[in-house]
Amino acid sequence: MPDNNSPWGSKPGGGKGPNGNGGNSPWGNGPKPTRPQRPNRDNVIEGFKNRTRTGGGGNGGGNGQMPDFKIGPFGPVAIVLGALVVFLLSTMVYTVDQTERALVMRFGDYERTSGPGLHFKFPNPVETLYRQETEIIRKDDIGGNDTKSLMLTGDENIVDIDFTVLWRINNLADYYFEIDDPEVAVKAVAESAMREVIGKNELQKIITTDRLAITTAVRDLMQTTLDEYKAGVRVVEVQLQKADAPDQGGVVAAFRDVVDAAQERETSINQAIAKQNTIVPEARGEAAQILQDAEAYRDRVIAEAQGEAERFNKIYEEYAKAPQVTRQRLYLETIEEVYAPAEKVILDSEGGQGVVPYLPLNQLNGSPRTAGGQ
Known part of the structure; x- marks a missing residue:
């Protein structure tokens, strides 16, 4: 060879x-x-x-045939078994993100709910896994067409409503098992709750002042209904995007006039309140000042009256002790008060007999008199 x-x-x-x-x-x-x-x-x-x-030049010799390789004592069987073991181990370990929850089902039946982190389970197909993002906020816009937007109010008017519902999953097991299509159920409950709340309110208040109260009532009613259905959903917020009268026959323009009038009324009320807050304190201050002046005048008059009475009592006591002297003193004091502001001419009776006194009558008549001499 x-x-x-x-x-x-x-x-x-x-x-x-x-x-x-x-x-x-x-x-x-x-x-x-x-x-x-x-x-x-x-x-x-x-x-x-x-x-x-x-x-x-190995086992195949020179005849061009492939050599007979053998791996271990089992050959290809060991490879298949090893791959199967690796596959089973890979299905036993799983991780859940912070925004997710995972349902573990054993032979198709619900077993448990796993939170964020690293977890273990039995290999497939004994236990299967279903993941779902539960912490994200989902958004549903309801309205925008003639059939869902038009609603009947409590005063038998029609209002055009568009609103948005924000919700998230709070119980993944109920969300997955209790309702066939939770997203459709949320939209249906939202529309039903809005129609019920709108049917209990008047059109003018819906358009003007009660928008926040309506969204709060719709959110609470939705949450109550979804909890009864065990939908596993929490309603975060309801936002009223549009609340107008239907655009037919000039109704929108009329209600806009009503809204403008209501706003003008609010403006007038606010201006009146501001004026009231300015005038009332000033009036109260003036009233308090008048009261204080009156009290001061009263105290002064009373004090003067008491002083006069006390003076009279003192004079009376002195008069009782010496009546003649007291009368003479009172006479002199009265004469002094009377003649003090008047023009006076003093004549000396002992100046001479038969002498006619000269009196400047022109000067006396022409001199101005004081207020006390009138």
Whole structure:
């Protein structure tokens, strides 16, 4: 059997050369040179290809068949079993994000709810997993067309309503098992609750002043209804986007006039309140000042009256002790008060007899009199 492992290939004929090397000598058939030569690169590549085609001289020999590889004592069975074990282990470990919750079902029946973190379960198909984002806020816009927007009010008018519902999942098990289509149920409950609340209110208040009260009532009614259904949903907020009268026959323009009038009324009321807050304190201050002045006048008059009475009592006591002296004193004091502001001419009776006094009557008549001499 020729040696096919030579990097220089096999020589046709397979005979032995003169050097006994089967004719595969790299130096040809002549005598062996004194120093070896490097092999040709093309021969090396060709020898490598031949070796690959013949199976490398292993168990396949030179017949071109693939060798019989064996891995362990079980062969391919071990590979299949290992892959199965890895697959089962990969289905036993799972993680849940912060915004998610996971339902674990054992043979299709609900087993438990897993929160955020790393968890373990039985491998598939014993226990299966269902994940759902529960912490995100979902948004449903209701209205925008003739059938859902138009609602009947309590005073038998029609109002055009568009509103938005913000909600999230608070119980994933109820959300998944209790209702067939929770999102459709939330929209239906929202529309029903809005129609019920609108039917209990008047159109003017719905458009003007009671918008916040209406959204609060709708949210509470929705939450109560969804809790009865065990929907596993929490209503976060209801936002009233539009509340107008239907745009037919000039109704919108009329109600806008009503709204403007209501706003003007509120403005007038606010201005009146502001004026009241300015005038009333000033009036109260003036009234308090008048009362204080009156009290001061009263105290002064009373004090003067008490002083006069006390003076009279003192004079009376002195009069009782010396009536003649007291009368004379009172007479002199009265004369002093009466004649003090008047023009006076004093004549000396002892100045001389038979002398006619000169009185400047013109000067006396022409001199201005004081207020006390009138």
